[in-house]
Amino acid sequence: MLTGLHTSITLKAMEVQLTPDQEAFIRKAVASGRYPSVEDAVRDAMARWEEGERARVELLAALDEAEADLEVGRYTDYTDATLPRLASELKREARELHEREQP
Numbered sequence: 001m002l003t004g005l006h007t008s009i010t011l012k013a014m015e016v017q018l019t020p021d022q023e024a025f026i027r028k029a030v031a032s033g034r035y036p037s038v039e040d041a042v043r044d045a046m047a048r049w050e051e052g053e054r055a056r057v058e059l060l061a062a063l064d065e066a067e068a069d070l071e072v073g074r075y076t077d078y079t080d081a082t083l084p085r086l087a088s089e090l091k092r093e094a095r096e097l098h099e100r101e102q103p
Contacts, residue, residue: 016042 018026026041035041069075078086 026035026038029035029041030038035044
């Protein structure tokens with residue numbers, strides 16, 4: 001049983017039933033020094049889950065946007081003749097993005 005988890009607003013206790021394998025996994029991570037406490041291990045797992053869920057929502061939104069663009073004809077058909085131009089454009093954009101990200 002894990003108790004004493006914190007939220008950013010108030011201190012709350014939460015009881016969570018883990019499988020024996022999950023509990024052993026967490027305890028092993030703490031015993032190895034990967035995490036200082038069970039709470040820290042669970043907090044990290046929750047943060048990673050939240051990050052994954054945010055990425056999933058962003059991907060779904062991007063797919064919805066792409067689907068809407070296709071429905072109204074906002075897209076470009078590429079052929080063997082125009083693919084080199086597309087490749088050049090993508091390389092240029094990647095270089096510009098890379099240059100902007102440099103300190």
